[in-house]
Amino acid sequence: MFGIGELTILLLVIVAVxxxxxxxxxxxxxxxxxxxxKSEKQALKEEDGPVAGAADGREAPRTAPRVIRGEATERDTP
Structure with a gap:
């Protein structure tokens, strides 16, 4: 009989073939x-790049919030 090692090798050979x-x-x-x-990552990086006017290289806050359309839900308040 075959052992587990031999069956594993046989299965790998069959899958490879x-x-x-x-x-x-x-x-x-x-x-x-x-x-x-990669192109989507680059597009997001260009879109979300640092805003001009940041003195120390950190990202400055945006002047207007970004609106994402979708379904409005209410938060559960504890």
Whole structure:
């Protein structure tokens, strides 16, 4: 009989053989996802950058609050 170690190695070999066909597609989609995340991060960084006029490099408070549309809910008061 096979032991757990041999069955694990056999299972990994089977998964590797079956995954060879899909591996290029998986890496391509992972690369696209990484590029999208990187561009979104850069866009957020540009949008939320420090406001001009901060003397010591810290982010100054914004003049107007940012409005996010959505559903209004009431807070639970203890």
């Amino acid at each position: 079956l995954a060879v066909k899909r591996l290029p597609d998986l890496t391509r989609s992972a690369g696209k996802a990484a590029r999208i995340l």
